[in-house]
Amino acid sequence: MIRIAVLGCGRIGAMHAYNIAAHPRATLTAVFDINAAVATEVAAKTGAKVLDSVAAVLADDEVDAVLIATSTDTHADILEACVAVGKPVLCEKPIDLSLARVNACAAKIAGSAVPIQLGFVRRFDPGHRAVRKAIEAGDLGEVHQVTITSRDPGLAPEAYLKVSGGIFRDMTIHDFDMARYMLGEEPVEVLATASRLVDPALMEQLGDYDTLVVTMKTASGKQAIITNSRRATYGYDQRVEVLGSKGMAISENRRPHGMTLHKADFTEQAEPLLNFFIERYSEAFDAEIDAFVDAIETGVAPEVGFEDGRLALVLAEAAMKSVAEGRMVRTSEVA
Ligand SMILES: NC(=O)c1ccc[n+]([C@@H]2O[C@H](COP(=O)([O-])OP(=O)(O)OC[C@H]3O[C@@H](n4cnc5c(N)ncnc54)[C@H](O)[C@@H]3O)[C@@H](O)[C@H]2O)c1
Incomplete structure (x- = not known):
């Protein structure tokens, strides 16, 4: 089982969290949201633990991978932090609102083999x-x-x-x-x-x-x-x-x-x-999680990745x- 943490439990994060919790090859191990109430609600329904910061999620040995469903302006920072500690990422679209920021992020993660999937669900x-x-x-x-x-x-x-x-x-x-x-x-x-x-x-x-x-x-x-x-x-x-x-x-x-x-x-x-x-x-949305779990299990690069988000x-x-x-x-x- 791939143990996934969901960051951001708003409209789409909560949906992803429930999909992961129901997935046959993944478990929802942790959630974090700056609005503790929404994270607590998702945790209560899934049995996941509530963590109190992005740093706590990244430091947790029980978290194999991270799904970023926070507000768009936080994606690039969190994505870089995940890659730095080697945790595979499924990042909601868009990576950032600024192409300059996305290009800087690309330079920072260049050469990394950590799987990054972009949330182009369609x-x-x-x-x-x-x-x-x-x-x-x-x-x-x-x-x-x-x-x-x-x-x-x-x-x-x-x-x-x-x-x-x-x-x-x-x-x-x-x-x-x-x-x-x-x-x-x-x-x-x-x-x-x-x-x-x-x-x-x-x-x-x-x-x-x-x-x-x-x-x-x-x-x-x-x-x-x-x-x-x-x-x-x-x-x-x-x-x-x-x-x-x-x-x-x-x-x-x-x-x-x-x-x-x-x-x-x-x-x-x-x-x-x-x-x-x-x-x-x-x-x-179910197939998107399947693909993410496949990429982590097989080590094959996700079919829709960071460069697709940038382009x-x-x-x-x-x-x-x-x-x-x-x-x-x-x-x-x-x-
Ligand atoms: N793929 C899709 O079809 C699709 C659909 C909707 C939204 N999205 C994307 O998903 C992201 C979230 O959208 P939403 O509609 O769920 O928004 P939302 O406002 O409902 O939820 C965002 C959540 O992130 C939390 N949050 C914000 N900053 C945080 C931080 N630094 N750490 C932890 N939690 C933080 C907020 O408290 C909120 O609960 C956006 O980037 C949006 O573009 C994608």
Whole structure:
């Protein structure tokens, strides 16, 4: 059994903690949160011990590996500390809001063999993964266009948005990674446009956007299009489509079941979409922990690692620059 400690027991940390506690090859050995109440609640439900600092977690011989689910601005420091003591890390996205900080972190951990997995959970979604497998199997031929639709069911709370780092680094970061995963090549050109349509007053106040489109191109000409909205009234809209020279593959939205109702005055009436990420990506969150445990057990580098986190942030920075300057930005300008 791999003994894992979870740092940060908020919205996603608590979910990870329960998944680890239920995992057949892992145990939740310890939790720590600066808000002791949430750590105590998770500990009470799982039998894990509550530790009182990151240092205590790192010094604990009963902790084989660490999952970082604290607020984003703490990830890089904690990740460096874990690597320094040789504890494998699963770090939630993004690594940091600053590319300069991520580059400094990369320099600090360079050469280390400690497994680092990045929390790009969507790579583990069975549908999205099946699209990638179809690409790898040659079913689609050469990839030409990747189209990603990613819309939240509603605007996140203001307190969350204030510290999120903005939509590109907080939300689109998943889609930048998905585009890279499907393209199989690095985008080198990024053109983005962003609007304040869902809550213009709040977005103006935060200097953020709630609605955007990004188009990207690789050196060989492959294209990716991302559309994001912070609010889709019909639910959490998550679709990935890949067009290739021999065909197309689509990973569709998920519903509780596939029954559709057809009557005289309507057709194809279906259940609402699975609401938000914990429900929509529940299998993916389980598979993500499986992959982390596999990486620790086998010593094989995690399939989604630190550099993937860094490169997704490069695309976010390029997109933000594109919006600010109203022009296409080459990734070499920000990397
Ligand atoms: N992969 C995904 O789909 C996904 C989804 C949501 C959030 N996230 C990421 O997970 C992270 C946490 O997000 P959340 O929504 O759970 O936030 P949250 O605010 O609900 O939880 C964060 C928790 O971390 C604790 N914390 C903050 N600093 C700490 C520190 N130095 N040491 C210990 N605990 C600390 C807070 O007290 C809080 O309980 C963010 O980086 C976010 O971007 C990823």
